[in-house]
Amino acid sequence: MAGIxxxxxxxxxxxxxxxxxxxxxxxxxxxxxxxxxxxxxVLFRKGSVFSSxxxxxxxxxxxxxxxxxxxxxxxxxxxxxxxxxxxEGDFIYFSYMIALGKFFAIIGAxxxxxxxxxxxxxxxxxxxxxxxxxxxxxMATFAMFTGYxxxxxxxxxxxxxxxxxLVIFTVMGIWLFIQTALVxxxxxxxxxxKTHLELTxxxxxxxxxxxxxxxxxxxxxxxxxxxxxxxxxxxVLVPSGMVLxxxxxxxIIVQVLFAIVIGLTESFRARNKMNKNPxxxxxxxxxAWMAFVVALILTHKFIG
Amino acid sequence: MTGSLLFFGILLLSLLVFLIPKPYKYxxxxxxxxxxxxxxxxxxxxxxxxxxxxxxxKLPPLSKGIAISADRLSAFFIVVVNITVLTGFxxxxxxxxxxxxxxxxxxxxxxxxxxxxxxxxxxxxxxxxDGVSFLIMWxxxxxxxxxxxxxxxEDRNIMKTGISYLIQMHAGMFFILxxxxxxxxxxxxxxxxxxxxxxxxxxxxxxxLLFFAxxxxxxxxxxxxxxxPEAHPAAPSHVSGVMSGVMIKMGIYGIIRVLLNLQDDLMAAGxxxxxxxxxSGLLxxxxxxxxxxxxxxxxxxxxxxxxxIGIGLGVGTIGLASGNGTLYLLGFSxxxxxxxxxxxxxxxxxxxxxxxxxVTHTRNMEHLGGLSAKMPWTTSFFLVGSLAICGLPPFNxxxxxxxxxxxxxxxxxxxxxxxxxxxxxxxxxLSLIGGLAVFCFTKAFGISFLGIPRTxxxxxxxxxxxxxxxxxxxxxxxxxxxxxxxxLFIRPVMSILSSSAxxxxxxxxxxxxxxxxxxxxxxxxxxxxLIAVLLVYRHLHLERRKVTVGPTWGCGYTAxxxxxxxxxxxxxxxxxxxxxxxxxxxxxxxxxxxxxLFPGKRSFHTKSDDPFKKYLVDIPVEWLSSALKKLAVxxxxxxxxxxxxxxxxxxxxxILTFFxxx
Numbered sequence: 002m003a004g005i006x007x008x009x010x011x012x013x014x015x016x017x018x019x020x021x022x023x024x025x026x027x028x029x030x031x032x033x034x035x036x037x038x039x040x041x042x043v044l045f046r047k048g049s050v051f052s053s054x055x056x057x058x059x060x061x062x063x064x065x066x067x068x069x070x071x072x073x074x075x076x077x078x079x080x081x082x083x084x085x086x087x088x089e090g091d092f093i094y095f096s097y098m099i100a101l102g103k104f105f106a107i108i109g110a111x112x113x114x115x116x117x118x119x120x121x122x123x124x125x126x127x128x129x130x131x132x133x134x135x136x137x138x139x140m141a142t143f144a145m146f147t148g149y150x151x152x153x154x155x156x157x158x159x160x161x162x163x164x165x166x167l168v169i170f171t172v173m174g175i176w177l178f179i180q181t182a183l184v185x186x187x188x189x190x191x192x193x194x195k196t197h198l199e200l201t202x203x204x205x206x207x208x209x210x211x212x213x214x215x216x217x218x219x220x221x222x223x224x225x226x227x228x229x230x231x232x233x234x235x236x237v238l239v240p241s242g243m244v245l246x247x248x249x250x251x252x253i254i255v256q257v258l259f260a261i262v263i264g265l266t267e268s269f270r271a272r273n274k275m276n277k278n279p280x281x282x283x284x285x286x287x288x289a290w291m292a293f294v295v296a297l298i299l300t301h302k303f304i305g
Numbered sequence: 306m307t308g309s310l311l312f313f314g315i316l317l318l319s320l321l322v323f324l325i326p327k328p329y330k331y332x333x334x335x336x337x338x339x340x341x342x343x344x345x346x347x348x349x350x351x352x353x354x355x356x357x358x359x360x361x362x363k364l365p366p367l368s369k370g371i372a373i374s375a376d377r378l379s380a381f382f383i384v385v386v387n388i389t390v391l392t393g394f395x396x397x398x399x400x401x402x403x404x405x406x407x408x409x410x411x412x413x414x415x416x417x418x419x420x421x422x423x424x425x426x427x428x429x430x431x432x433x434x435d436g437v438s439f440l441i442m443w444x445x446x447x448x449x450x451x452x453x454x455x456x457x458x459e460d461r462n463i464m465k466t467g468i469s470y471l472i473q474m475h476a477g478m479f480f481i482l483x484x485x486x487x488x489x490x491x492x493x494x495x496x497x498x499x500x501x502x503x504x505x506x507x508x509x510x511x512x513x514l515l516f517f518a519x520x521x522x523x524x525x526x527x528x529x530x531x532x533x534p535e536a537h538p539a540a541p542s543h544v545s546g547v548m549s550g551v552m553i554k555m556g557i558y559g560i561i562r563v564l565l566n567l568q569d570d571l572m573a574a575g576x577x578x579x580x581x582x583x584x585s586g587l588l589x590x591x592x593x594x595x596x597x598x599x600x601x602x603x604x605x606x607x608x609x610x611x612x613x614i615g616i617g618l619g620v621g622t623i624g625l626a627s628g629n630g631t632l633y634l635l636g637f638s639x640x641x642x643x644x645x646x647x648x649x650x651x652x653x654x655x656x657x658x659x660x661x662x663x664v665t666h667t668r669n670m671e672h673l674g675g676l677s678a679k680m681p682w683t684t685s686f687f688l689v690g691s692l693a694i695c696g697l698p699p700f701n702x703x704x705x706x707x708x709x710x711x712x713x714x715x716x717x718x719x720x721x722x723x724x725x726x727x728x729x730x731x732x733x734x735l736s737l738i739g740g741l742a743v744f745c746f747t748k749a750f751g752i753s754f755l756g757i758p759r760t761x762x763x764x765x766x767x768x769x770x771x772x773x774x775x776x777x778x779x780x781x782x783x784x785x786x787x788x789x790x791x792x793l794f795i796r797p798v799m800s801i802l803s804s805s806a807x808x809x810x811x812x813x814x815x816x817x818x819x820x821x822x823x824x825x826x827x828x829x830x831x832x833x834x835l836i837a838v839l840l841v842y843r844h845l846h847l848e849r850r851k852v853t854v855g856p857t858w859g860c861g862y863t864a865x866x867x868x869x870x871x872x873x874x875x876x877x878x879x880x881x882x883x884x885x886x887x888x889x890x891x892x893x894x895x896x897x898x899x900x901x902l903f904p905g906k907r908s909f910h911t912k913s914d915d916p917f918k919k920y921l922v923d924i925p926v927e928w929l930s931s932a933l934k935k936l937a938v939x940x941x942x943x944x945x946x947x948x949x950x951x952x953x954x955x956x957x958x959x960i961l962t963f964f965x966x967x
Binding site for chain 1: 674678696725736737840883
């Protein structure tokens with residue numbers, strides 16, 4: 002339970018920290034850390050404009066997306082405290098729940114009949130299809146190495162043993178989760194949420210027609226996803242037997258660092274050319290494959 | 306005994322459909338069909354509940370009678386067949402209405418009779434163990450489905466498709482016949498029961514491959530699938546639903562039957578199935594994405610789902626080979642459950658695609674759009690089917706894919722190098738299939754049902770009759786039920802395995818698995834609850850605020866038309882670039898010559914060929930027919946020449962006999 006509350010809490014600060022990092026690095030005064038949350042409240046206060054083309058799908062899509070991401074967060078463990086709901090193969094459930102949210106976001110965008118939103122929907126579907134295998138290869142590597150098939154057990158057995166090799170997987174896991182998060186939460190270099198041309202956007206162009214309450218929900222989904230990936234990184238890092246308050250501090254440090262990393266990436270890197278994105282995303286899977294091969298060697302299945 | 310007598314009576318009575326006046330034919334057939342469904346369901350329940358897990362009887366036509374028997378595997382398939390065939394027939398009433406005046410009474414009689422006999426033959430296929438009777442039923446299944454496919458045979462393309470279907474079915478039949486003959490020669494008995502004996506004494510893998518080729522053509526494994534994307538769109542929708550939902554599963558049934566009798570070479574068989582299933586799954590969905598014909602797209606998805614079932618079977622077989630009970634249990638139960646799941650959502654999708662066709666008279670997605678406002682029921686049915694086929698929770702497709710996934714992940718820890726590589730490729734394959742399916746169905750659903758209507762026929766659409774809506778509620782209810790309370794359904798599936806001939810200790814891991822599925826059900830409940838809370842809150846929230854309706858944001862451009870929407874082609878465009886090696890998309894465009902100052906009307910179209918069909922069917926057939934055409938020189942039409950041929954033939958025979966050659 003604590004895990005979910007912490008993820009919610011992290012989601013509140015996450016976009017603000019990214020924003021602050023960007024303004025500090027670029028030497029601007031910039032908005033405060035709570036600006037994104039304030040924006041949410043503004044959206045909640047506002048009324049809504051619906052396109053005359055849209056129907057029920059457009060209206061329920063944001064709510065379903067949010068519900069599915071929240072449900073995905075249910076199976077995330079919090080360090081040694083474990084998760085609220087844990088079962089074998091819960092990471093499969095996690096991944097498919099995220100996909101369900103995306104499915105609705107995509108058809109919600111297609112409901113407007115706008116070519117811009119169709120384009121965004123198409124790109125979202127395409128890129129998230131490409132990133133899917135990376136997560137599964139990584140989890141398969143973990144499952145093979147630890148012999149467990151659920152988030153809590155896998156992360157629980159991380160760093161328990163004196164196996165120094167686990168450091169490799171920790172590093173690779175962190176790198177892969179960060180890269181996956183960049184794709185899943187529409188961040189530079191895959192997507193630029195702050196770009197000013199519809200043709201160059203992925204996520205932002207999908208929600209051109211959403212307003213008020215629905216738009217707020219969609220933003221919350223994105224913030225939550227960032228926090229969820231941050232929490233995955235934290236879980237990879239946390240050693241067993243850590244005291245609860247230490248875990249809390251580590252959690253905060255990880256989330257803040259993660260947000261700063263994203264902010265720094267956005268400050269110093271341009272967005273990929275759109276047709277470079279598939280290569281970029283497939284490279285993530287390639288690294289995941291490497292992790293798997295390393296695991297094969299370390300478990301003495303391959304070469305001695 | 307009375308049961309089999311009654312069944313035999315229904316078989317005979319079905320012929321009377323020719324004598325019934327046209328308006329009552331449907332009711333007559335429905336009565337026969339539902340009686341048979343109730344009867345066979347009772348048999349299935351019998352088989353399930355009896356101690357030995359076996360029901361057996363004799364069909365009385367001949368003095369000796371045909372022995373029919375159902376173990377739990379047969380019983381499961383009977384249930385699957387019953388559900389889809391019955392809903393399909395209920396749906397057909399509304400679907401065939403537009404044809405009522407156009408088709409004669411005889412045509413309707415043939416259609417209904419074929420439908421009934423397709424059903425009977427499928428039931429018999431899963432209940433008959435004897436080889437000869439099995440092959441006869443297999444043949445009836447091919448013939449009746451052929452007659453069903455060519456219902457609209459005035460269209461010459463449909464007739465052509467039907468004949469090509471018939472030929473390919475017989476190619477498959479030949480493989481099965483050959484396989485049975487080999488068994489007969491070795492054991493003196495031609496039946497499934499003799500398989501075990503054969504496999505104990507002879508090499509396993511070659512005969513298995515022969516069976517696999519035969520059953521695989523029916524199931525539609527790539528590269529044996531070439532009939533499937535042609536026949537499904539050509540058939541009326543209730544028939545495509547039945548064919549794709551259950552008839553191709555008869556191939557799966559055959560493969561399972563043979564698999565469970567294998568004694569040796571299990572590892573090779575498992576790896577073979579897994580490899581070909583991965584290929585089918587991936588290529589099936591990859592080719593589905595570029596289709597613009599709604600029913601063709603669904604047909605390619607059948608190949609994909611057969612691939613998923615095959616992955617389950619392959620994993621289970623590898624488990625058998627390596628003595629890993631968990632793999633065996635999870636793989637096979639995932640595959641068998643997916644047989645039921647796929648029959649539900651695929652028939653549902655075909656029915657709703659049929660509803661769309663009934664209203665708009667087109668299956669081309671580029672001519673649809675904006676149906677969600679006009680056809681709310683059909684839209685929600687198609688949406689449920691799409692979510693289920695993508696394997697998304699909380700629907701049934703997720704449960705069976707989850708079982709297979711868990712099997713794969715659990716197998717990894719104890720696998721050696723080769724197995725690890727196979728398992729990880731399957732995991733990657735399955736996850737890619739999942740991602741591609743989401744891509745494909747967001748396209749199919751989004752382009753066909755959402756946005757602005759692209760043609761006037763889509764714009765003038767209205768919801769189909771209640772008679773077509775109500776039958777579709779049956780698969781919808783089952784899809785949600787299996788997705789939400791999967792525990793109820795997994796036990797019967799697992800009891801099939803515990804009573805099968807294979808001596809495999811079913812591991813104690815069953816109870817944790819049931820716990821996992823319960824957890825999934827709980828999270829599914831939380832999910833539904835969350836959506837409900839959010840939507841109610843949203844409703845109350847919006848009530849207190851100003852809600853206005855305006856045009857879609859067009860970047861300042863306000864005169865947007867339906868032609869500016871994203872199309873199915875543009876949706877698949879970037880994907881096409883990536884998948885170029887596999888999918889051959891050809892473009893056709895009229896060039897604009899330089900001297901033409903005011904270009905007139907130009908046409909542009911793209912077409913995606915199935916490379917397998919091209920290289921395995923079309924080109925060899927072309928080659929063969931051109932070779933045979935050369936032989937036509939012999940046919941001069943002059944009687945003297947023919948007498949000469951006969952004379953030469955006799956002479957040759959005489960000479961050969963003289964030299965004792967023949």
